[in-house]
Amino acid sequence: MEPTDDKQLMRSVAAGDRQALKALYERHADFVFRTAYRFLFDQEDARDITQSVFVTVMQTAHRYKPEAKLTTWLYRVVVNRCLNHRSKANHRLRGSQNEPDHLERVPAPEENQPDRLMERAEQMARLRNALLQLPERQRMALVLKRFEEMSYEEIAEVLGCSKSSVESLLFRARQSMKKFFCE
Amino acid sequence: MRCFRARSWLFAYLDGELSERRRAALEDHLMRCSRCSAELCSSKKQWAGLANVGPAPSIPSDLWGHVIQALNEAERLPWYRLHRVQIFRAACVTACVALGFVSGALLSWRGPPADSVRPEISVSEEMLVAEAFDATAFGLGQEKEGLLRCIPK
Numbered sequence: 079m080e081p082t083d084d085k086q087l088m089r090s091v092a093a094g095d096r097q098a099l100k101a102l103y104e105r106h107a108d109f110v111f112r113t114a115y116r117f118l119f120d121q122e123d124a125r126d127i128t129q130s131v132f133v134t135v136m137q138t139a140h141r142y143k144p145e146a147k148l149t150t151w152l153y154r155v156v157v158n159r160c161l162n163h164r165s166k167a168n169h170r171l172r173g174s175q176n177e178p179d180h181l182e183r184v185p186a187p188e189e190n191q192p193d194r195l196m197e198r199a200e201q202m203a204r205l206r207n208a209l210l211q212l213p214e215r216q217r218m219a220l221v222l223k224r225f226e227e228m229s230y231e232e233i234a235e236v237l238g239c240s241k242s243s244v245e246s247l248l249f250r251a252r253q254s255m256k257k258f259f260c261e
Numbered sequence: 262m263r264c265f266r267a268r269s270w271l272f273a274y275l276d277g278e279l280s281e282r283r284r285a286a287l288e289d290h291l292m293r294c295s296r297c298s299a300e301l302c303s304s305k306k307q308w309a310g311l312a313n314v315g316p317a318p319s320i321p322s323d324l325w326g327h328v329i330q331a332l333n334e335a336e337r338l339p340w341y342r343l344h345r346v347q348i349f350r351a352a353c354v355t356a357c358v359a360l361g362f363v364s365g366a367l368l369s370w371r372g373p374p375a376d377s378v379r380p381e382i383s384v385s386e387e388m389l390v391a392e393a394f395d396a397t398a399f400g401l402g403q404e405k406e407g408l409l410r411c412i413p414k
């Protein structure tokens with residue numbers, strides 16, 4: 079859909095129209111949920127964040143200025159929610175030493191080979207933990223670049239920093255992950 | 262170009278974020294430096310390897326219902342559970358209204374009302390008193406004395 083449609087919907091949302099909010103939800107909730115999940119690797123947290131983001135959209139729609147792209151504004155809300163949410167997720171992670179809700183089924187052709195499946199699950203858990211060790215802003219930049227394929231400029235807008243800061247965040251994140259892959 | 266510089270540009274190169282000039286310089290270096298080429302190769306592999314983090318689950322189908330429920334609950338919140346910003350805004354509005362009332366009252370107040378000093382005498386009656394006083398003081402006639410008698414004490 080065109081961004082102008084988003085703006086029109088936001089005007090209706092600001093007037094209290096829940097159908098317009100639903101239309102926005104249908105358009106953007108996947109991104110919100112996916113990003114929150116990839117940042118925290120916790121379905122419950124991703125649910126909470128998605129829910130609270132859309133409640134916030136409804137409550138603060140009147141403050142949205144149509145000069146800004148809605149996605150930028152929305153992604154900022156998501157990113158801030160994720161960055162503020164980490165303590166809860168980390169706490170849960172420390173409390174129960176299980177990997178985040180992690181080990182949902184990984185699609186694999188060799189699923190009938192339990193050893194292979196186990197190995198894959200372990201590899202995935204290790205990788206997720208390595209990502210969770212990254213400083214939050216590095217991790218968010220990495221998620222937005224690797225999984226959402228956003229440009230440096232878009233990430234900079236969402237994180238509220240310069241393009242060169244994004245480059246530096248991604249550089250440091252990749253250097254850290256390189257250690258993980260080389261181990 | 263030195264290897265150190267080339268390495269610092271590799272990720273931006275992979276992301277397609279290098280300027281034309283830098284890209285050309287890096288590609289030129291990569292053609293001649295096997296170590297940096299190998300580094301580029303492994304960076305590509307690691308970037309692709311992040312896919313092993315697994316797929317994100319699809320969004321729960323009942324989540325919209327929870328959003329609506331949360332909105333309904335937020336609308337029913339007692340004042341002390343509102344967000345701090347909402348409380349602050351409400352406090353500001355109340356303060357402004359109160360200020361308006363107080364300043365309005367102050368502006369329209371012109372000292373203690375006249376009747377607290379001399380009750381029951383209106384402006385026109387005062388004029389009559391003055392006229393009557395003049396009349397008696399200067400002996401100008403009976404009509405004015407009659408007027409004085411009509412005025413309530």
Ligand SMILES: [Zn+2]
Nearest residue numbers: 264267294297
């Ligand atoms: Zn080199």
